[in-house]
Amino acid sequence: MGSAWKGPAISPAIVKRRGENFTRLTGEWMTPRRRFLSALYGGRVDKVPAMTLSSVITLDSMEIADAWFPEAHLDAEQMARLAATAHEELGLDTVMPVFHSQLEADALDAATWWGTVDNWPATNDHVLTDPEDFKIPSDYLKRPSFEAALGAIRLLRKRYPDVGIVGKVYGPWSVGYHLVGIENYLMDTILDPDKIRRYLEVMLPACMMSAHAQLEAGADAIMWADHANRELVSPETYRDFLLEMHKEVTVEMGGPSIFHCCGETTDRIDYFAEAGWDCFHFESQVDPHVAKEIAGDRMSLMGNINNPTTLFSGTYEDTYEACMKVMEAGINGIAPEGSVPLGTKNAVLMALADSARDYSDAHRPDGRLVVHDPPPADNGAEAD
């Protein structure tokens, strides 16, 4: 049995802020980084990780870190300080510095609106009508969005060697939405599918460059988002346009991969597993039991705490209860389903780490490793 890890899983600041009622899990022995990575691969954990795999930035956290939207999107120091609140303030096992979805698109000349203190950035004009016009700028990774993101990852790696750092890449399907415009892009999946295949082909290298750069800067894993979700396209669209490409991505990325696709994705989880993603970060529309049944041991599952109803409109108790239900389904880690609304209260988000601690405490038959389905009590029957 390994010796207990005594490092700063939860900083003294958060213990102080949350008062005497705050307790770490007795016998906690993994660092948050080790726990996150082990769970990502479906491995042993001393505690179910509670994570951010998108953004848990709130107005509360901006005030605590004195780092504010929109400046924090393009300033490495502010981005790092703000990202760190996920661990420092909320007790999560990961931090995620790229809060927005514009990293690649902005560096590829999309017109970006960087938002306001309480509004997210977005692409406000589309620049591409022909895949043959697409070019990766020679200074792509030096553009402001990358300078900030890569700089923040380096700072976080230095400041938090024991905390999981999750990078974020928008894949070519989602970058296509930004550069081409979602309406034209989706129509061309029917009207001119070869054009869409060409878009994917030319944009993929830009997305891979982003992934490699974030891993090199110190990210432990990449959350890769391609929004081929049920609210937009059929599962066959994912199969026909993305499956083979994603098989290449998961091999070539060179680091642990977490796939994200919004919405109700039950009908395509099997394809995601076939693509070779290490983990799927899924949303609350998907029943975690069903997701687990489909994914089996092929792919880990993390998520899927509802944002609007539970985290934003609900209470600490609502969130705690929702997290417990998801963990009881046996998924590998809990996290908000996507980026939380900025007005979400940190006091509610704290239920993520607290519930993970309490669930794990009750599901460690040997006091060391979490077992989601403990064996039934000994009924006296003789073993074979």
Add this chain to the structure above:
Amino acid sequence: MAQLSDIANEFIRDEIEEFLERPEEIERNLALFSRVSPAMQDIAAALIDGDDVTVDRLTREALDGGVGALEVMDDGLIAGMGIVGIKFREGYVFVPEVLVSARAMKAGMAHIEPILAASGVEPIGTVIMGTVQGDLHDIGKNLCIMMLRGGGFTVIDLGVNTSPAEFVAAVEEHSAHLIGMSALLTTTMPNMAKTVEAFKDAGLRESVRFMVGGAPVTPEFGKDVGADGYGKDALACVELAKKLAVEVN
């Protein structure tokens, strides 16, 4: 009761047979398409198939041939879009197919709208539509707008990233009583509540009705933000607008 064999267009017959499951919808569409002329069935079929060039040509030919604009809109375009809406709801088609059919409907409506505007037909009401602040997604909103216009409403489209103040100003300017708010992102959904609050602050809340929709929006969330109704899709949006219009007219 009308039979499939009463419908001249084979494509329409196949669509009803293959994709419609609810008895009341089968009955309604059998009655509809067996009543309308073969020319209107052809327009509906081309629209379902997403063939904008054919819809454009057939609409023009029908109008030139003396068919009324309202008849072409209701019996051809909206009838076809009704089938598309059902297929979308049931998961037989997805947004790309709906967009392509919407493009075909737009091609037809380009001929019809000027005629309706010139004829002085009174709209059911005026709807202010916008995607909420911080959100630049407008596919769902645009589909709703198209169907609302087809359903007899005047629609003022505020576009995307619409602030609460812009919603208030538009309602005042157009003396509208119906507002439709759309959001695709869970991060921007709270701005629906801010918009409702802005109407309270402006003393206008009692005189308007709010509709909300968008992929992550639920009826429960709609209630939480103080909306008067939730529409799952563009067809539901039109039904909701008609219901709420009765309340405020």
